[in-house]
Each structure stands twice: as structure tokens, then as C-alpha cells.
Amino acid sequence: MISSRRNQIIAQVFLFAMAVLWMLPILGMIISSFRPYAETSTDPNGFFSWPDTLTLDNFRNAWARGNMPRHWFVTFLVVIPAVILVLFFSSMVAFAVSRYSWKFNIALLMLFTAGNLLPPQSIIQPLFQIYNRIPLPEFAPYSNSGELRGSLIGLILIHVAFQSGFCTFVLSNYMKTLPKELNEAAMVDGASLWRQYWQIVMPLTRPALGALATLEFAWIYNDYFWAVVLVQKGNDLPITSSLRNLSGEFFTDDNLVAAGSLIVVIPTILIYLALRRQFISGLSVGASKG
Amino acid sequence: MSNSYPQPGAWDAYVARRSVIKGGAAVGAFAVGGSVLAACGGGDTFSGEIGSASGTLNIGSNASDPAPQAGLQAVVNAFPNADVDVVINTLDHNTYQENITTILQAQDDDVLAWFAGFRNKFFADQGLVGDISDVWENITGLGEGFKAASTASDGNQYFVPTSFYTWAINYSKKLWGENGYTEPTTSDELIGLAEQMMSDGVTPFAFANDGKWPIMGTFDALNLRLNGYDFHVDLMGGNGSWTDDRVRNVFTTWESLLPFHQEGANGRTWQEAATDVEEGRAGMYLLGTFAASNSEAFAADMDFFNVPEFDSAIGAGALDAPIDGFQMVSEPTNEAAAKEMLLHMSTPLAQDAYLSEDPSVVASNSGANTSVYNDLQKKSSELASAATGISQFLDRDTIPDFAGACGDMFAEFIENPGGVDGMLADLEEKKVAIFADFNAG
Incomplete structure (x- = not known):
């Protein structure tokens, strides 16, 4: 008994220490975002000094200098279509590989899963050149130079391509848990393939779709890499990548960047709080095969 | 005017x-x-x-x-x-x-x-x-x-x-007034001033290299003073050799001045170095005049002088002014x-x-x-x-890739000045490769 109690105490202390360790940088960021730069730069202990003045100036400046309303608008123009498209396409692939068995079933699923393992950085050079060579019609919104590169459509497409691997994997595992008899019954009643997908399988997949939608929203919202590489025009950057505009030529106010970053994480935190259950089930959905 | x-x-x-x-x-x-x-x-x-x-x-x-x-x-x-x-x-x-x-x-x-x-x-x-x-x-x-x-x-x-804007040696008027320092016009006067500062307990030169660009200014200044403008431009254009005795001389001089500089520059931002000058811990700082933007107090207290002459045959006429x-x-x-x-x-x-x-x-x-x-x-x-x-300024005067290679080499040099010959041979090799690529493409 004594030893298990001791183990429990050790475990508690360990977990507490780890939690503090993890929280420290975040707390440091929150505190410094309320402090003027002059204070952290002149105190010999810098960011570890006790705060004298707390102010909202950094948040005001970050909002104005970062041109945040504009960048948020651009973000939602990218994230909303990207999430809808990725769920639509990957649910169709998942439907096909989970409900019908054909020759390349496993191969196709493996291809999609393997795509998850590919580091995005490895394809950037060819992708950039391909994007440079694909023209966009002039009426396409945010098309800029008239090619896929630099356009928001190009950004949406690459998110759809990169996220659909994971979504297909999760959705196909989930769909495999739905009884096959449902489809058989529908077929007997004369339902077309589309109807089986849209009216039978999709409504039943709603929990998985909800979980994935919240996860995908957070992932695409937090994307930095693709936007930085593919968008050249300052005003067309989504919010996460636009944060670097708070850095100057010779001088970067770290407290201002901390304040800007806090503003930018607010939507993700709100969505997490509102959809906590979906978030957590999203991380485990499809993990156990029925 | x-x-x-x-x-x-x-x-x-x-x-x-x-x-x-x-x-x-x-x-x-x-x-x-x-x-x-x-x-x-x-x-x-x-x-x-x-x-x-x-x-x-x-x-x-x-x-x-x-x-x-x-x-x-x-x-x-x-x-x-x-x-x-x-x-x-x-x-x-x-x-x-x-x-x-x-x-x-x-x-x-x-x-x-x-x-x-x-x-x-x-x-x-x-x-x-x-x-x-x-x-x-x-x-x-x-x-x-x-x-x-x-x-x-x-x-x-x-x-x-x-x-x-111009690059020059910046200082605090307050510190200089209190200690009676005057602007040097030759390298001997500069070294004499640095020794005076040492004995006053002030580090002569603030030194920072976070981002690996600030000390390019020190290299530019010494090369312009010791070898002149044309040599500098040639060297940046890929024509001069980095194993040349004249380049070696720049690093010999730089090494002899390093004891007057703050240590650990690679981990310091220029703002930190400027703050040391502002608060009287360091006496001089070779940087662009944007140093004044470190604080309003420093902008009011800052003054600067041209990097003094090191060789009377070369003079002190050339400078970085991006x-x-x-x-x-x-x-x-x-x-x-x-x-x-x-x-x-x-x-x-x-x-x-x-x-x-x-x-x-x-x-x-x-x-x-x-x-x-x-x-x-x-x-x-x-x-x-x-x-x-x-x-x-070095990173605007040469091919971007080569400026990066110079930045790496300078950062290594101030940590380990004894290994400079190997570093210069290595940099010369990189220069040949980078410029060959550039001229071919």
C-alpha cells in the first residue's frame, strides 16, 4: 500500500512539474504581451523581470500595424472553402474504398495514407514551378498575376491536397464501422450510388465529419509554410503568416509579436472551447476498427 | 546644400x-x-x-x-x-x-x-x-x-x-563629455582612446552579431580603410581573392582590435549593444545611424564620427551608406x-x-x-x-548567397580568430563556386 501511495505522489509531482514546464513559455508570452518594450529591454533581467507597467498598447498596435481585419478576411476566404472541399472529396474516396472492394482498394488507401508522411517542404520547388505555369482566368478572385501561384485558389488547392490523405484515412475507417446491410437494403430499394453516399452514409458519418472539420479548421488556420511560400503579395497573406509583418528591418518588438500572436490564437481557442468533444474524438476517431 | x-x-x-x-x-x-x-x-x-x-x-x-x-x-x-x-x-x-x-x-x-x-x-x-x-x-x-x-x-x-543612411562609429555624448573623450582621426588615436576607456572601466566597442549581418559593417569599414574602395568593390564583385595578403591583413587588424570589443557578440542583438552604449557600459559602436532608433533618449544623446584613417595612403574617404x-x-x-x-x-x-x-x-x-x-x-x-x-553594405554589394557565406565566416572568425586561414581558404572556395554558378546562370 505504502509503495503504491508513494508512486502516486511521485507521479503527481512529475506531472505537476511537467505542466509547469509546459505552461512557462505560454505564461511568459502572455505577460510580456502586456509590457512595453522599453521595460523588458532596459531591465537587466529582461523578460524574467517583475512587470512594472501593464498596458494594452501592444494589442492596439498589433491590430493596427498588422492590418488584422484584412488578413482575417483573407484567412476565412481560404479556410472555409478548403475545409468544405477536403471533407467532400475525402469522404467520396473513403466511401469508395470502404464500401466497395476492388483491385486497387488497398493500394489506393496506402497512397493516401503515405501522402501524410511526405514532408511538404520536399515538393515546394516543383510545385512552385507548376503553379507558375498554370494560368487562371482574369475573373478568378484574388488571382493576382494570372497564375495559380500567388492566388488564394492555389492556396486552397494545396491545403485540400495535403489534408485529404489524413481525412480519407479517418473517414474510411469510420465508414467501415457502418453496417454493410444498410447499403444492400438501399440498393434493393433502387437507390443510386450517389444516393447511397449522400443520403445513407454521409448522415451517419456526421460525428466523424464534425470532428475532422474542427481539426482541419485549426490546422489550415495555423498554416504558415504554404502561405509564406506561395503568396507574394503582402495584403493577401492569411493571418498566421501575416504576423511576421510585425517585425521591422533592424528591430523587432517581441512584446508586440507576443500580443499579435495572442490575438491570432483567439479563434482557435474559441473553437476548441466550443467543440472540445469533437476535438478530442477527432484525434481518436477511426482509431479502433469495428 | x-x-x-x-x-x-x-x-x-x-x-x-x-x-x-x-x-x-x-x-x-x-x-x-x-x-x-x-x-x-x-x-x-x-x-x-x-x-x-x-x-x-x-x-x-x-x-x-x-x-x-x-x-x-x-x-x-x-x-x-x-x-x-x-x-x-x-x-x-x-x-x-x-x-x-x-x-x-x-x-x-x-x-x-x-x-x-x-x-x-x-x-x-x-x-x-x-x-x-x-x-x-x-x-x-x-x-x-x-x-x-x-x-x-x-x-x-x-x-x-x-x-x-550612413555607417559610422556611434557614441553617447553624455559619457564622452563626462570622461573628456575626443573623436579620433587616426587608428593610433582610436587605439589610444580604446585603451583609455579600458582603464576607465568602459568596454571600448559594443559588439553584436545576432542575425549575422551587423559585423559585416566592421569588415567593410576595415577593408575600406586598409585596402581602399576599389579593392573592396572588386572583392565583393567576386574578382579579388580572399586568400590575398590584403584580405588577411584586414583580419589581422580585426583580431588585434577584438580585445577592445564585447565578447559573445554572436548571441547579442544590436539593440542590446546600443543599450550598453546608451547606458555608458560601452564607449563606441560601429553601426548604421539607425542605432539612434533604439530609444528616444539615445537619439537625443547619440553622436557619431567617421571610421578614422588606418593608412594615410588610403585615407578615410570611403564608407558604407546604403x-x-x-x-x-x-x-x-x-x-x-x-x-x-x-x-x-x-x-x-x-x-x-x-x-x-x-x-x-x-x-x-x-x-x-x-x-x-x-x-x-x-x-x-x-x-x-x-x-x-x-x-x-556587404549584403547589398554582392550576390546574396555569397553575402550569407561571408556572414557565416565572420561569425566563426570572432569566436575563433586563430583559425582564420582555414576559414578564408574555405570562403574563397565557396566564392569561386557561387560566382561560377551566377555567371553561368
Whole structure:
């Protein structure tokens, strides 16, 4: 008994220490975002000094200098279509590989899963050149130079391509848990393939779709890499990548960047709080095969 | 008072030397660029004065700091053509600089903020920047030195210089007044002053290298003082050898001065070093005059002097004074408006508007209002006017990849000065490879 109690105490202390360790940088960021730069730069202990003045100036400046309303608008123009498209396409692939068995079933699923393992950085050079060579019609919104590169459509497409691997994997595992008899019954009643997908399988997949939608929203919202590489025009950057505009030529106010970053994480935190259950089930959905 | 650079000779010689190397390729590139321009230059054409263009004009800007950002907005507000809608696309300065190739290839913006000299020619020679010789025909008040710094290998102009700042040795007037220090004019006096500071318990030189660019200024200063402007320009252009005794001499001198510098520079930001000067812990700091932006108190207390003479045969006439300005992409969507804007940017009207928001730099146009200059601006302007050679700073004077290699080497050198011969041999190898790539492609 004594030893298990001791183990429990050790475990508690360990977990507490780890939690503090993890929280420290975040707390440091929150505190410094309320402090003027002059204070952290002149105190010999810098960011570890006790705060004298707390102010909202950094948040005001970050909002104005970062041109945040504009960048948020651009973000939602990218994230909303990207999430809808990725769920639509990957649910169709998942439907096909989970409900019908054909020759390349496993191969196709493996291809999609393997795509998850590919580091995005490895394809950037060819992708950039391909994007440079694909023209966009002039009426396409945010098309800029008239090619896929630099356009928001190009950004949406690459998110759809990169996220659909994971979504297909999760959705196909989930769909495999739905009884096959449902489809058989529908077929007997004369339902077309589309109807089986849209009216039978999709409504039943709603929990998985909800979980994935919240996860995908957070992932695409937090994307930095693709936007930085593919968008050249300052005003067309989504919010996460636009944060670097708070850095100057010779001088970067770290407290201002901390304040800007806090503003930018607010939507993700709100969505997490509102959809906590979906978030957590999203991380485990499809993990156990029925 | 004129603040145009009076020393076009060296630039012209440099331009001429580069023309021999790159001229042939450049003519080919511009023939193609020209025909593309003719093909898509529909609508209004540039009339030589501001007023007839219309439509939307996109300006790509690296002015992510508040003062330059407000300055550019003031320039745009002062643009006398109300028929043009101007959109400013700002990217942070460092990302902009790193991504300039893709930004130029994208051609999303019509006018782009950029640097004069080698960095402008580098892209003009690749056909990514548009010829604005017709704008220059209508420009007044920019000296020959500025024109030379805007001219590419084919003899045409590709850049409009708007402002510049100087690199010098900055100090705190308060500390110097209290301790009775005076500005040295020779290297012996400089070393004597440094020894005096040591005995007063003040570190003579603040030293910082976070980002691996600040101490490029120290290399530039020593090379310009010991070997002169032409040698420096040759070396940056890939022609001189880094295993040359003259380069070795720069590092020998630098090593002898290192004990007067703060240790651990690679982990220190320039702001931290400037704060040490501001608070009297360090006596001098070789940096651009933007050091004054560290704090308002320092701006009021800061003064500077030209890097003193190290060799009387070479003198102390040359210095780093980076020129900022704007260029036009080779395929602008709105060429007429782009050229009108570039013409506007060259005028005292635009430059006075800019300086009213950002008083840390000096106007390029001799007609700009210098009566509003603060002491630092006046001194910068005098320093540049008296200069016998103006370099743009190492990372603007050579191929970007090679500037990176130099930055790595300098950072290693100040940690381990004893290994300098191996590092220089290595840098020379890298130089050969990088320039071979550049000249081939």
C-alpha cells in the first residue's frame, strides 16, 4: 500500500512539474504581451523581470500595424472553402474504398495514407514551378498575376491536397464501422450510388465529419509554410503568416509579436472551447476498427 | 546644400567592369523583356510628367517598421495624380529581402521597394526589373553618383533612389563629455582612446552579431580603410581573392582590435549593444545611424564620427551608406502609373513627405528641405557629401548567397580568430563556386 501511495505522489509531482514546464513559455508570452518594450529591454533581467507597467498598447498596435481585419478576411476566404472541399472529396474516396472492394482498394488507401508522411517542404520547388505555369482566368478572385501561384485558389488547392490523405484515412475507417446491410437494403430499394453516399452514409458519418472539420479548421488556420511560400503579395497573406509583418528591418518588438500572436490564437481557442468533444474524438476517431 | 554623392568615378568604373562580364547576356535578356513590354503595355503610356495615368497601382513595400510605413503612406498621399488608386502591399523587411526573387518573378506589384547598386543591377541583368530611363530623363536634383547607383550593365536606369543612411562609429555624448573623450582621426588615436576607456572601466566597442549581418559593417569599414574602395568593390564583385595578403591583413587588424570589443557578440542583438552604449557600459559602436532608433533618449544623446584613417595612403574617404529606393517590375500591370509614381518619388515633394514621418534617413534629392534635418541627419548628409567612395553594405554589394557565406565566416572568425586561414581558404572556395554558378546562370 505504502509503495503504491508513494508512486502516486511521485507521479503527481512529475506531472505537476511537467505542466509547469509546459505552461512557462505560454505564461511568459502572455505577460510580456502586456509590457512595453522599453521595460523588458532596459531591465537587466529582461523578460524574467517583475512587470512594472501593464498596458494594452501592444494589442492596439498589433491590430493596427498588422492590418488584422484584412488578413482575417483573407484567412476565412481560404479556410472555409478548403475545409468544405477536403471533407467532400475525402469522404467520396473513403466511401469508395470502404464500401466497395476492388483491385486497387488497398493500394489506393496506402497512397493516401503515405501522402501524410511526405514532408511538404520536399515538393515546394516543383510545385512552385507548376503553379507558375498554370494560368487562371482574369475573373478568378484574388488571382493576382494570372497564375495559380500567388492566388488564394492555389492556396486552397494545396491545403485540400495535403489534408485529404489524413481525412480519407479517418473517414474510411469510420465508414467501415457502418453496417454493410444498410447499403444492400438501399440498393434493393433502387437507390443510386450517389444516393447511397449522400443520403445513407454521409448522415451517419456526421460525428466523424464534425470532428475532422474542427481539426482541419485549426490546422489550415495555423498554416504558415504554404502561405509564406506561395503568396507574394503582402495584403493577401492569411493571418498566421501575416504576423511576421510585425517585425521591422533592424528591430523587432517581441512584446508586440507576443500580443499579435495572442490575438491570432483567439479563434482557435474559441473553437476548441466550443467543440472540445469533437476535438478530442477527432484525434481518436477511426482509431479502433469495428 | 547638396547631398548628392560627388564620386561617380568609382561606380562608373565598377559598372564598366561588370559590363564586360555580363553585357552580352544582358542585351539578350532586355531584347526579350522589351518585346514583352511592348506587347502588354496597353492603355496610357508614360508622358514624362505626372497626371495622365489612371487605374490601380500596386506598390510592394518592405517598410514594416512604423516610421517607414507611415513615410511611404505620406509619399503616396502626396502623389499629385488622384486618378490612380494606390495599394501598398507590406511584407516584413527580412522576408521581403529573402523572397525578392519570387516577388520579382510573381510581378504582382508594379513598383517594388529595393536597394541601389549591385542588388538592383543583379535583378535588372536578369530581366526581372523594368527599364525606367525615360523616368530618369525627367528627374532633376539627383546627382551623378545616384544615377550611377541606379544604372545596370546595359547603361540604362532601373532604380529611383529616395533616401540613404550612413555607417559610422556611434557614441553617447553624455559619457564622452563626462570622461573628456575626443573623436579620433587616426587608428593610433582610436587605439589610444580604446585603451583609455579600458582603464576607465568602459568596454571600448559594443559588439553584436545576432542575425549575422551587423559585423559585416566592421569588415567593410576595415577593408575600406586598409585596402581602399576599389579593392573592396572588386572583392565583393567576386574578382579579388580572399586568400590575398590584403584580405588577411584586414583580419589581422580585426583580431588585434577584438580585445577592445564585447565578447559573445554572436548571441547579442544590436539593440542590446546600443543599450550598453546608451547606458555608458560601452564607449563606441560601429553601426548604421539607425542605432539612434533604439530609444528616444539615445537619439537625443547619440553622436557619431567617421571610421578614422588606418593608412594615410588610403585615407578615410570611403564608407558604407546604403541607398534605399524603388524599382519597377519588368512587366507591370500599370506601367504609366508606375513610372509616374517613380518620378514622384524622386521629387523633393515626396521626399519631404517621407522624412516628415521617418527622420532617421537623409533625402537623395538635393532640392529636399534640409532645414528640418536634425543633427544626426545633417552629419550623415555631410559625411556622404565628403565621401570619396560609397559602398552599399556587404549584403547589398554582392550576390546574396555569397553575402550569407561571408556572414557565416565572420561569425566563426570572432569566436575563433586563430583559425582564420582555414576559414578564408574555405570562403574563397565557396566564392569561386557561387560566382561560377551566377555567371553561368
